[in-house]
Amino acid sequence: MTEQRSPLPFEPKGSGKSAGIPVGARQEAIPRYVANRMARRIAVFTGLPSVAGMGVFIASYFMVTKNIANIPPSATLVSSGFFFILGLVGLSVGLLTASWEKEPGSLLGFENFKPNLQRIRQSVRAQKQLDQK
Incomplete structure (x- = not known):
């Protein structure tokens, strides 16, 4: 007989027993x-x-060595740092x-940002509660 359990904070909707996954089976966190x-x-x-x-480094090197533009090294450093x-x-x-x-969701997936952030917060809270016991 399988026992009932509450869903974990990071589980998607429809997981667990209702999704056909046995409760006793080992589940991955993700x-x-x-x-x-x-x-x-x-x-x-x-x-x-x-x-x-x-690419900023390569383009800058190419433009300076071919005398196309005189780019200061600080501009190359700042622009490449921005991209990194x-x-x-x-x-x-x-x-x-x-x-x-x-389902994979939309191309950029920004509608998943808030629910995933809430999952992280719930998971951190649950872990803190376990650590306090």
């Missing part, structure tokens, strides 16, 4: 399809700005915009 979706989003939201940051910081922000955006439902 389902594989969600993890794959997060990895793809991270690759895009972090990869594109990182490539742009490296944008890539760091993209890391969080990629994680927080991934849909936890079976």
